[in-house]
Amino acid sequence: MKKLITLMTLLCLTVGAYAIEIELSGSVISDNQKMITSRYMGYVKNMAVSEGDIVKKGQLLYEIDSKEIEAAERQVDLAISQARLALQMNKSQYTNVLTNLARHQRLFEKKMVSKYELETLELAAANLKDMVEIAEKQVKQAEAKKEEVLNQYKYLKVTAPNDGVIVDKKLNEGEMAIPGMPAVVLTDLSRLKVVAEISESQLGYIKVGKEVELTIPSIAFSTKGKISSIIPSSNPMTHKFKIKMEFDKKSASVYPGMYTKIIIKRDDDANQQ
Structure with missing residues (x-):
């Protein structure tokens, strides 16, 4: 009887010394x-x-x-034409007023025109100068709008x-x-991961960076991976946690949605952590 108890005790100790496997079902996803x-x-x-x-x-x-952008481009082209025409007219008037002003300044020095006439021309020249500057700004704004519209084509x-x-x-x-x-x-097929759910009671046996064994039965593909993240469930009633595992698919034709078997080896040391 003592021998039987001793044998059973040794058997329990031996089993406890070996790793116990956690088996999960998951699927391949893209992390991008x-x-x-x-x-x-x-x-x-x-x-x-x-x-x-x-x-x-x-x-x-x-x-x-591109019909809407083409319509917007036509409107901008019309605005550019009108702005350039206004600028040209204001510049022409400004040039004429400056010429007339220079003549009146000479005549005023000879007392052949009144100061009122001279000041009137000076005021007109100042106003036209402002109008030229405004027209120049309007042309630049219209051209910038054209650039913005053309940029939409790409x-x-x-x-x-x-x-x-x-x-x-x-x-x-x-x-x-x-x-x-x-x-x-x-x-993105270059950033594939495996996702699965694990119960709260098993959290003590896993950690980020822990190695796992992955198998995709449909293509007879097996590889090793590691846990890259542990994510709390959005539903606290399930007491489940989501884990993501990264792996190297090598040259295998792995696609998102593929069923995956996961084996995580745990031992007493992991549980104590």
């Missing part, structure tokens, strides 16, 4: 998913991608019709900010693109 939207409103005239397309940085995603073509895969397309050709409303969703 972007909602692509346009800066200006307009109809989509060219949707260059479809769901599932793999795109490169700078590749055209979609293009917005935003009509929406391109990919990084390599990735199109996981959702919310607009088609002929539909209205609205600033702030996502048109396509781009997922």
